[in-house]
Amino acid sequence: MSARLDKIEGDREGFDENWKKRDETTYIHWTRGEPKNQIQLAFRNHWDLFNEIMGKDFSGRRALEVGCGRGSMSAYFADNDFDCTLLDYSAEAIETAKRIFAAHKLNAKFDVGDALDLPYEDNSFDVIYSIGLLEHFEDIEKLLSEQIRVLDSKGLFLGYVVPHYNENVQKDYKWINDLLKTYAEKQSDQNIPKKADIFRSDYGSERYIDVLNKLPVNNISASGVYPLPMISHSIEFPFTLLAENQEAILIDRFNKMLAERKTQNPNQHPWLCEEGYGQAFLLWCFKN
């Protein structure tokens, strides 16, 4: 049963509205240096994990990010010599991504287009990924089959999914976020714009795997990821960062938590965890 929390599935205006009205859209989640905040730390770990999954023999360079938003994941791919295409159906998001890429001298192609009708030939890409896209769709058949259609033989599909969770790692830290929120509200006399409501499912990986099983792919895998809390006075759209020195304290603590996980389970990437515990889950498979 899906959690129809909000309003329309794949709501173009809702996404566009969100991209326009919040300062958080100007955040840059990619960095070449040491991550300076929780979101950069998260994207660094996504990239590290994606690399582990690609493996050292993965030689394809044609990369596509579907629902790219500001293109944080693609910035990693572009900076590592992938030939990147970024697609989103919010023109505002594409403009944001273009600005970020230009400011950092990263190259890519940008397309405004629909994930349900990708404007590419069959077998056009070696790796296709999305971060926070799949959960916004109730009907996932077309969404997945389009991505597999444009993926080339032996190409890698990666889908990072953020379902609606009530009982994951976040629940033990809710009190800290509530405290920060109360304090932030007291400090601010601004009327912070609200995020537009957008459909988010609570599908687990099995729903996607059922669909992938009917497509020409192999080695379908799934795992929980991001076994850390998000600490913020506003974890919406995306969670708002704390002051630089506070973020530095969190980064230090989170790196220690990841190192502890690695010590406890040396054979597993510390970013992986049980599905339902982390902030998200990752699906991956290869095209036949």
Ligand SMILES: C[S@@+](CC[C@H](N)C(=O)[O-])C[C@H]1O[C@@H](n2cnc3c(N)ncnc32)[C@H](O)[C@@H]1O
């Ligand atoms: C949660 S955001 C992803 C943010 C992105 N990963 C980032 O790093 O900034 C989801 C994105 O998917 C896009 N999107 C939603 N439905 C889409 C569709 N049918 N086709 C293409 N993009 C879509 C939205 O416009 C939005 O930018």
